[in-house]
Amino acid sequence: MRYLPLTPSDREAMLATIGAASIDDLFADVPAEARLDGPIAGLPLHASELAVERHMLALARRNTVAGEVPFFLGCGAYRHHVPASVDHLIQRGEFLTAYTPYQPEIAQGTLQMLFEFQSQVARLFGMDVANASMYDGSTACWEAITMARRITRRGKAVLSGGLHPHYVSVARTMAKYTGDVLDTRLPSLAAEPDTDALIAAIDGETSCVVVQYPDILGRIGDLSALAEACRANKTLLIAVVTEPVALGAIRSPGEMGADIVVGEGQALGVGLQFGGPYVGLFACKQQYVRQMPGRLCGETVDAEGKRGFVLTLSTREQHIRREKATSNICTNSGLCALAFSIHMTLLGEKGLRGLAAINHQAACAAADRLATVPGVELVTPAFFNEFTLRLPQEARPVVRTLAERGVLAGVSLGRLYPGEAALERGLVVAVTETTTTGDVEALATALQEVLA
Structure with missing residues (x-):
């Protein structure tokens, strides 16, 4: 049972002090479409601890686990091996x-x-x-x-x-x-x-x-x-x-x-x-x-x-x-x-330089392979472990289709810049030491099939 120390009169007094008509006024800066208007959908209001655990586990299984599929997402959040x-x-x-x-x-x-x-x-x-x-x-x-x-x-x-x-x-x-x-x-x-x-x-x-x-x-x-x-x-x-x-x-x-x-x-x-x-x-x-x-x-x-x-x-x-x-x-x-x-500390300067070299080499190999896919153009000839491709069509639906096939292909610029036609064919691909040659080949093969 939730512990609610404030009574309705306590809340009214606090709201009056700050000049707010209701608690909802405190969330006025949050867009209406982002605010809940009731309980979270899909969660039972009353259930045993065991039932809740099973329900949450079922929800979690709907996620695609980064380490279980070819993974090329980046744009500010990167999958590296953590010792x-x-x-x-x-x-x-x-x-x-x-x-x-x-x-x-x-x-x-x-x-x-x-x-x-x-x-x-x-x-x-x-x-x-x-x-x-x-x-x-x-x-x-x-x-x-x-x-x-x-x-x-x-x-x-x-x-x-x-x-x-x-x-x-x-x-x-x-x-x-x-x-x-x-x-x-x-x-x-x-x-x-x-x-x-x-x-x-x-x-x-x-x-x-x-x-x-x-x-x-x-x-x-x-x-x-x-x-x-x-x-x-x-x-x-x-x-x-x-x-x-x-x-x-x-x-x-x-x-x-x-x-x-x-x-x-x-x-x-x-x-x-x-x-x-x-x-x-x-x-x-x-x-x-x-x-x-x-x-x-x-x-x-x-x-x-x-x-x-x-x-x-x-x-x-x-x-x-x-x-x-x-x-x-x-x-x-x-x-x-x-x-x-x-x-x-575990890496040290020498280890960090070595890790960076592995990332760069893997990314160069991936860029070379993906650039051979018909219609795909490498936009960034100089990069570290992340590069941009120009696809022959809008990238967002391509990314969705590849995700359905179990390949997380990268981040489409159309997602980052919605409504910008000049960027909608851009796909940002990140490659780290966790990316295998098999992952790259799976992406290249699936991309070629989807773009055909």
């Missing part, structure tokens, strides 16, 4: 049950882990300093935009067409409440990102330019010229990395002049998990550290000269006065950050 030791270690009681350290001095293990995590992210991104993680890549991207506004005191952000549309959507949602102006654009099915257009969009009101690296189509652009243009205009360059494994093979954004680098750490240590929870990565140049959101763990010594760890910087509203906070993010993805850090 069993990662899951074993994160389930140790001191990690699994520990909450965020409000008395940090007594949580030395947690603080040391976060310190090592920060060190790994900073080195991976080629930046001076990283924080102790964010919710996910999309919210980290938005936090970077607001950070750029605080630093430059400008309110316009230029968003590359190669930025993941879900990240753009999050930014649009948040900008409604901050007044930031977002200059957005769509990607084009071209071999190279349109860097010149981004440079041309920079003006005296631009706080930052946001680019994804590699971008939503898998393209790898040289950020150096864009970084130089940003510096000349006192505009910050924000780079978004959704596939951190790529940085084992390509230059880091920091090396090319990015001021802030954010990203999604899911690919290392964290499974697909139906879209979450994930772990946001955030790093910047040293000069901007006091405007960085979240928390920063530091290394120090105690009164006896022994090595120890502390919360060096806490600019979130739980630690300081709300009006001085850089963010209202109230936690960090500590367990997912731990999984990321353990996986990175």
